[in-house]
Amino acid sequence: MADPRRIVGVIGGLGPAATADFFSRIVQRTEARRDQDHLHIIIDNNPLIPDRNAARRGEGPSPGPELAASAQRLEAAGADILCMACNTAHAYETEIRAAIRCPFISMIDATLEDMSRRCPEVRTVGVLAVDACLEAELYQKGLLARGRSAVILGGGGQASFMTAINAVKAGETGDDPARRMRAAVQDLVTQGAEAIIAGCTEIPLVLKKSDAPIRLISSTDALVERVIIAAGGRLRQTDQFA
């Protein structure tokens, strides 16, 4: 009998450490007693995809065509459903969807729905995300559509947050990126945020749940949960950001 579960394709490498973290969390969150209980996942970790922030600044080529090529590669390899372990690259979601026939599970939608479910009472939501993600307003539009208002970091705070993200991408494991992210959280709280969307997959690599005085919604964990269920796997219950 053929396995009824779907093969998951992951567009990754944006960056690679975040993709490895996303993959690890799928494995950890899948209820399994042996290898065969886990999901079949094909990962295209392609860090050569053009830089999203540089493209947004007009300083580099669009990553759209390479993202679409990755999606096609995964579908050709057998993936039944696709997802992408990077928030910012969802600015090119239309190009990705146009390139494939199988469903694409949006990390942005998964995160917004997770937020609505976990904290229905919250009106003001802080969005931690890189420049290109904020400029594309991926989360701000979705929050507005759900009757919430969004707060984001000011110029200096956002610059410090970008320094932290780039340090994580360079493999720096000291306390400096974590310190900058804790300051970013505090900035959003001061601006009135009642919950915070961690809208960048590098964030959970350094920021822990206990680092925030309010609820952190992890875009990584929201997509992990959505993908396991969509693929027909069984979800293991644990805390997010554990």
Added chain:
Amino acid sequence: MADPRRIVGVIGGLGPAATADFFSRIVQRTEARRDQDHLHIIIDNNPLIPDRNAARRGEGPSPGPELAASAQRLEAAGADILCMACNTAHAYETEIRAAIRCPFISMIDATLEDMSRRCPEVRTVGVLAVDACLEAELYQKGLLARGRSAVILGGGGQASFMTAINAVKAGETGDDPARRMRAAVQDLVTQGAEAIIAGCTEIPLVLKKSDAPIRLISSTDALVERVIIAAGGRLRQTDQFA
């Protein structure tokens, strides 16, 4: 100008946590200041591949055809070199190589060469590996060819080691698997081992370098290093089993 580096294909899912660990270690060990410095890696994490130990006992189908299919899927997706994050499945290496045109980098060879380089003086080597890996004598033959003798666990010790491996595959994170592995190391030391090959990719998930009084050669790290160099990446220097 086309990137001169090669795309790495990884046959994985045997088990998934070990594949995620292998992937994470490639990312950590690649010298990189930004996403684009990392390697393009395609991972076929297929945990549905038939159980290697059951096949060896005659209690299940051979994983050979599925391993060969995974290799072909990766090559079709664009991989220039292939490897596999599982020692035991190398018993089917001939079937894999026959199915592809691109080079396949053996984890067994990488580990034996790493051992020869790191501890040229050692004559007696302990091999920690699952039943099917030991029965196929993947490491014992290679050690003999290099003028070394191999020692392995006795029946009771091996059974306890298998319990630990299966616990790791089931996602158990308590101290029991680590305790069993430390006992296995001690058993091999008592038998005269001067160094130990950690010949199963689940081992580094629970056993730390400091857990062994003698040198541990990690098959995971040996393959990670070999693959980064073969793909044209730059190796970041760190301790194994750190």
